[in-house]
Amino acid sequence: MLILPSFNRNGPAMANSAASAAIGIFDSGIGGLSVARAVRALLPHERLLYVADSGHAPYGEKTDEYIYQRMHVITQQLLASDAKAIVVACNTATTAAIAKLRAEFSVPIIGVEPGVKPAVLASTTGVVGVLATPRTLQTPAFSQLSARYAGSARILLQPCPGLVPLIEALALKSPELRQLLQSYIQPLLAQGADTLVLGCTHYNFIAEVIADIAGPAITIVRTEMAVAKQLQRRLSELGLLNSSAEPAPDHFSSSGDNALFQRQLQQLWCL
Structure with missing residues (x-):
């Protein structure tokens, strides 16, 4: 099993208090950067450690046990790198194994799940479409979420x-991606859906294309800011919000192609 490379330790020296420790965020690839961007916007004084597990992507083709093992390895790496909380910025990983991860570690672990509840509240036709990876939609956790709300x-x-492979390749406005999206979205609209849920964090990076295909009458539900707010609440409850007035540095790591990861960061980490 590949061990993730060490984080870049350049930057200001860390204070000793738990509140000055970092927030660890990981995904199977770059989709979680959309969540990290929301966290950065909401909590500018927090130090972020981001892991893209691209060397083991896509998670959607893996078993629950394989996904959990990757989550466990990455969480251990993040905790060893001074993380005070973990954000599982991947719908597939959250629905597949976050309960098991929480049972293993005592730090706050925040997940991301498709925004079924806000979508149902927003819909006027009573028909909601969920765009997600096949693996996410097949999990018992998603079935329970859907039934609950x-x-x-x-x-x-x-x-x-x-x-996801097209988004990882940064083909965000390619004809191939648009054609795929049209084939997925049009059947939902034909059945009366007036609200679409982006059930994969990667899809946040193509939300504009989705909205353009769906049309102005369709509501698009994203959850990255809701995840950031839940993280803020948990840190506040535990007295772990960083009180520093200085912006904190961000650190990134990938288990995949580092040259590609640098290009992904240059294009998608624009704050």
């Missing part, structure tokens, strides 16, 4: 194979 709404599930 659906109420009288009709939840349409749309697996979206092929999108």
